[in-house]
Amino acid sequence: MNAQFKKGVLDLCVLAQLAKGDKYGYELTETISQEMTVATGTLYLLLRRLNEEGYFETYLVETPGGPARKYYRLTPKGLAYTQSLKDEWITFIDQVNRLIR
Amino acid sequence: MNAQFKKGVLDLCVLAQLAKGDKYGYELTETISQEMTVATGTLYLLLRRLNEEGYFETYLVETPGGPARKYYRLTPKGLAYTQSLKDEWITFIDQVNRLIR
């Protein structure tokens, strides 16, 4: 069992969003905030950490108004990690449900 | 949303077990270990914390062989907290599922 799941579901949420297509940080903050409260700083910290672990590639895109957007693209390693995290999440839910029902 | 859920599902597992009936620490360790890995020290730390917050009453029971068992009994406050945590857990699963599917 992955110990990180007890406190690391956000990783999965971000990775699963990126599996749908490249996104920039602020965009991820907005999307995830629709479902749960998350501090903006938390997302950037998480993105930096996962980036350092080789799950992302990044690229900058200029915008006419406002600062440039930093897009995150999943690497093959990142995609594989996303799938394994998703599987572990499903398993984890079952384990918890067996204990609490 | 409860921020503790991202890292506090163990609380719910322990409380839900106690909602079924009084149990002692080692017994909880055994039961929860059937579903997920958990360090013995973690359980006792968690029990002490929840006890200090008024969710338990405790009592000792002598055993013919081995040290006495410390039983934990949910207080009304603890039972109410268990139910609210359970509700929040169900909600949380839905929120995550919307983000990852």
Added chain:
DNA sequence: ACTATCTATGTTGTTTTACAATATACTATT
């Protein structure tokens, strides 16, 4: 008699993660 194992409770120090607060910077609106 000694050793290991099981039952049972508990503490200490470390790591991880999320949060709050703060900082920067450009644009558009009032």
Added chain:
DNA sequence: AATAGTATATTGTAAAACAACATAGATAGT
């Protein structure tokens, strides 16, 4: 001129889980 929105990022703090260790009585094996 001030505020709000878009966008990225850092710092310090708190919570929770872990690993390792400590204690202790009973039992079983060698």
